[in-house]
Amino acid sequence: MTEIKSVFPNSFYYPRKNYSLKEIASFAPNRDFTDIMVFSEHLKKPHQLILIHLPEGPTTVFRITSD
Secondary structure, three states, X not given: OHHHHHHOOOOOOOOOOOOOHHXXXXXXXXXXXXXXXXXXXXXXXXXXXXXXXXXXXXXXEEEOOXX
16 A cells, blocks of 8 residues: 555555445545545455545546456
8 A cells, every 4th residue: 555655645544444435435524535545455456446536426436457
């Protein structure tokens, strides 16, 4: 995650744990966040990126491949 944080200034990393995206999206504006990036892994490799613009969207999903 340090590589991603170096690309996006003023970014923060928080482990998702068991929170749903809906819970995260409702919590983030209280901290004055404007966007959320969620990376998903499959077999310890990046698989998916979800971008959410707060407070009301849009939301975009990207699949990450090595091809």
